[in-house]
Amino acid sequence: MPSLLSAVSQAFSMIVSLDSYLLSVVGVSLRVSGMALVISVPLSALVAALLGLARFPGRNLLRTLVNTGMGVPSVIVGLVVLLLLSRSGPFGGLGLLWTPTAMVISQCVLITPLITGVMLSALVGVDRAISEAAHALGASRLQRVLTVIREARFGFLTAVIAGFGRAISEVGSVLLVGGNIVFPHGVSYTRTLTTAIVVETRKGQFETALALGIVLIVIVLSLNLLASRLQRRGSW
Amino acid sequence: MKRVVVLVISLWSLLALGQVAWGGEELVISTTTSVYDTGLLDRLNAAFGERFGVMVKVIAVGTGAALRLAREGNVDLVLVHARAAEDEFLRGGWGINRRDVMYNDFVLVGPPDDPAGVGGLKSVAEAFRRIAESRARFLSRGDDSGTHKRELSLWEVAGVIPDAPWYMESGKGQGDNLVQASLMGAYTLTDRGTFISLQERLELLMLVEGPLNGGDPLLMNPYGVIAVNPAVYPNRNYIMAMAYIGFLTSPEGQHIIEEFRVNGERLFVPMALSREPRFEQYVPQDWRR
Amino acid sequence: MSSILSVRGLRFAYPGGAEALRGVDLELHPGEVFAVVGPNGAGKTTLFRVLNMFYRPSAGRVEYRFRTARDGSQLSLRRRMAMVFQDPVLLNASVWENVAYGLFLREPLPGRLRVRLHRLGRKFHLPLPATELEARVERALGEVGLSGFTSKHARALSRGEAQRVALARALAVEPELLFLDEPTANLDPPSALLIEEVIRRANRRGTTVLLASHNIGQVRRLADRAALLVEGRIVDSGPVEELFQAPASGFIKEFVGEELLS
Numbered sequence: 001m002p003s004l005l006s007a008v009s010q011a012f013s014m015i016v017s018l019d020s021y022l023l024s025v026v027g028v029s030l031r032v033s034g035m036a037l038v039i040s041v042p043l044s045a046l047v048a049a050l051l052g053l054a055r056f057p058g059r060n061l062l063r064t065l066v067n068t069g070m071g072v073p074s075v076i077v078g079l080v081v082l083l084l085l086s087r088s089g090p091f092g093g094l095g096l097l098w099t100p101t102a103m104v105i106s107q108c109v110l111i112t113p114l115i116t117g118v119m120l121s122a123l124v125g126v127d128r129a130i131s132e133a134a135h136a137l138g139a140s141r142l143q144r145v146l147t148v149i150r151e152a153r154f155g156f157l158t159a160v161i162a163g164f165g166r167a168i169s170e171v172g173s174v175l176l177v178g179g180n181i182v183f184p185h186g187v188s189y190t191r192t193l194t195t196a197i198v199v200e201t202r203k204g205q206f207e208t209a210l211a212l213g214i215v216l217i218v219i220v221l222s223l224n225l226l227a228s229r230l231q232r233r234g235s236w
Numbered sequence: 237m238k239r240v241v242v243l244v245i246s247l248w249s250l251l252a253l254g255q256v257a258w259g260g261e262e263l264v265i266s267t268t269t270s271v272y273d274t275g276l277l278d279r280l281n282a283a284f285g286e287r288f289g290v291m292v293k294v295i296a297v298g299t300g301a302a303l304r305l306a307r308e309g310n311v312d313l314v315l316v317h318a319r320a321a322e323d324e325f326l327r328g329g330w331g332i333n334r335r336d337v338m339y340n341d342f343v344l345v346g347p348p349d350d351p352a353g354v355g356g357l358k359s360v361a362e363a364f365r366r367i368a369e370s371r372a373r374f375l376s377r378g379d380d381s382g383t384h385k386r387e388l389s390l391w392e393v394a395g396v397i398p399d400a401p402w403y404m405e406s407g408k409g410q411g412d413n414l415v416q417a418s419l420m421g422a423y424t425l426t427d428r429g430t431f432i433s434l435q436e437r438l439e440l441l442m443l444v445e446g447p448l449n450g451g452d453p454l455l456m457n458p459y460g461v462i463a464v465n466p467a468v469y470p471n472r473n474y475i476m477a478m479a480y481i482g483f484l485t486s487p488e489g490q491h492i493i494e495e496f497r498v499n500g501e502r503l504f505v506p507m508a509l510s511r512e513p514r515f516e517q518y519v520p521q522d523w524r525r
Numbered sequence: 526m527s528s529i530l531s532v533r534g535l536r537f538a539y540p541g542g543a544e545a546l547r548g549v550d551l552e553l554h555p556g557e558v559f560a561v562v563g564p565n566g567a568g569k570t571t572l573f574r575v576l577n578m579f580y581r582p583s584a585g586r587v588e589y590r591f592r593t594a595r596d597g598s599q600l601s602l603r604r605r606m607a608m609v610f611q612d613p614v615l616l617n618a619s620v621w622e623n624v625a626y627g628l629f630l631r632e633p634l635p636g637r638l639r640v641r642l643h644r645l646g647r648k649f650h651l652p653l654p655a656t657e658l659e660a661r662v663e664r665a666l667g668e669v670g671l672s673g674f675t676s677k678h679a680r681a682l683s684r685g686e687a688q689r690v691a692l693a694r695a696l697a698v699e700p701e702l703l704f705l706d707e708p709t710a711n712l713d714p715p716s717a718l719l720i721e722e723v724i725r726r727a728n729r730r731g732t733t734v735l736l737a738s739h740n741i742g743q744v745r746r747l748a749d750r751a752a753l754l755v756e757g758r759i760v761d762s763g764p765v766e767e768l769f770q771a772p773a774s775g776f777i778k779e780f781v782g783e784e785l786l787s
Contacts, residue, residue, distance in 0.1 A: 086419055098420055129614040136608035137627040140600055151617055179416050180407045183400035199407030202297055203380035204304025
């Protein structure tokens with residue numbers, strides 16, 4: 001198939017020529033998903049620590065909720081956020097619909113259960129004996145919790161990478177709440193790599209679409225490589 | 237245990253049957269979202285399928301993608317509304333036997349409070365100028381579709397270069413773009429058909445109309461059908477494509493188009509049947525011997 | 526004689542379970558090695574865990590009389606003790622991190638940061654002096670004979686090495702009271718002897734040791750006094766030699782075996 005080859009070469013030339021449309025789309029993608037991550041990770045860590053290490057009524061219900069949340073399709077999240085933020089919705093007054101902020105919100109909703117779930121299984125996977133050893137060496141209650149979290153740090157890293165991967169590669173919700181807006185001269189406002197791929201595909205610009213896809217994959221891939229490098233070094 | 241096995245096998249074979257139940261011929265059409273969203277094609281395809289025993293598969297995308305799919309031999313037939321792009325498709329030798337099928341028109345729609353004050357204008361170019369002057373939000377489809385191409389040429393006629401931040405592109409199909417424009421309180425250009433079929437759910441009013449209701453002829457929106465050239469793609473179903481073109485342009489097909497209503501409104505005017513010869517429909521518009 | 530740990534009528538039952546300790550009395554003298562022997566399931570591990578404040582006793586009294594405890598709070602008392610388990614439990618980190626762990630727990634944040642900065646600086650060849658914490662880690666590792674192992678990962682150690690690191694980690698915090706719960710039960714004899722030697726040296730420097738062991742030879746080599754725990758009760762106790770020479774109960778004969786007594 002000749003268009004696959006030409007897509008690869010177009011992707012390459014778009015990257016080396018620092019195509020301004022590409023840069024602005026990548027910029028929006030990274031900013032939005034990065035922001036979602038910054039908000040979601042501490043929240044997820046807190047929830048995971050509570051669910052994994054504390055005992056309280058309703059914990060199992062919450063765990064089930066988290067596990068369900070991990071599989072919710074992004075369009076549904078987008079739809080709910082859209083209804084909440086639209087003019088007639090409860091938060092319509094904030095005027096957030098069709099802004100990058102709206103996209104950050106929906107991505108947060110989307111990835112928090114995923115990150116929490118992966119962090120939770122990492123925490124649960126830490127040997128109980130670690131917590132006991134911490135106690136035996138004079139750790140306070142908080143230090144005990146922190147020690148277990150530190151033991152689960154590779155799992156946490158995996159969670160963060162997985163969360164970012166899901167955020168940057170999801171289409172459904174950002175398309176709905178961001179509006180996929182681009183200003184004249186290809187200046188992206190709420191158009192991300194994924195929604196740009198949708199647009200280019202609709203236009204029949206399959207090469208450009210594939211080129212954007214390649215950029216997306218390269219971003220996700222290099223993050224994963226970085227993560228596995230850190231894990232292999234193992235001394236942090 | 238045995239009963240479970242039997243149940244699973246019969247369920248499975250039922251599913252498998254569903255997959256292959258259609259052993260007959262099929263025809264693949266690529267078309268624009270603006271035609272498909274109205275539901276007209278479902279009506280036409282049902283009648284066509286009944287007569288010829290063919291399953292019609294419709295791929296609804298933007299005009300650009302529809303023609304691109306045809307150019308690469310992935311469909312048998314295109315039904316689109318972008319004459320310049322169609323002509324290029326013909327000149328490239330990818331398509332043959334073009335026919336005019338029908339027309340409807342574009343309309344300029346906008347929020348009920350009409351901040352640019354364009355309601356009732358007879359000239360769409362004037363309306364575009366006023367929108368630009370008042371810097372009211374305008375949501376372009378920005379997807380290389382027929383509607384998008386027409387909108388760009390209208391800005392040109394109006395002598396305005398649209399700019400940020402009031403001018404935005406959504407990159408979405410006609411229906412999605414209307415929904416978004418409605419939620420944003422923005423003006424947008426749309427084909428009449430999609431607008432009417434979605435009207436009840438939109439907070440948008442028709443402000444400048446096209447020729448279907450005696451408005452600006454610049455908003456005329458003709459649809460053409462083209463078969464994929466069997467000399468380029470011999471494996472495509474050319475015969476059935478020609479049958480489809482024949483059906484669409486026959487009195488029966490034209491009658492279905494004529495009678496088609498959404499919310500009691502007529503969306504398309506058939507234009508294939510004419511006593512006068514209209515040679516320009518067969519070749520690129522500027523074609524000379 | 527004053528005691529460092531005094532236990533009176535200690536009882537403990539697991540929630541919803543049978544009573545594991547049924548009235549234990551115990552006096553530990555500062556600077557001694559005290560061994561608790563007994564069959565499996567006698568309650569040795571439970572006793573150690575209660576004494577190390579894993580569990581709150583159901584009844585009875587435990588008094589700690591440490592010279593250096595900051596106050597009477599649970600945490601400051603616990604920080605004068607340390608425990609080594611039967612199976613080494615190391616953090617998923619380097620040997621250095623493992624040995625420094627207990628010290629880091631006791632160090633306020635500025636001190637922790639200073640150590641991190643020093644180590645980072647030296648990585649880039651800055652001539653920074655070793656901090657007190659680092660010196661203690663070095664000393665503890667030297668104590669167990671693993672000086673060259675600092676940057677090795679804990680997962681790369683043999684079982685015997687891992688247990689020595691676990692011991693070094695406990696010794697690094699210089700506890701007044703050290704609990705050793707069958708520390709050599711799953712080790713080969715050379716490793717076990719090495720660890721015994723480390724225990725002996727630590728004890729000579731003043732650490733009081735409470736040792737649970739199955740190994741009568743080990744008890745005789747290390748302990749000053751011993752007690753026999755059976756079904757949650759101490760059935761016999763006294764100086765090691767007396768206890769094994771003239772056992773008060775028939776049970777100890779049975780437990781120890783004739784040949785070892787002679």
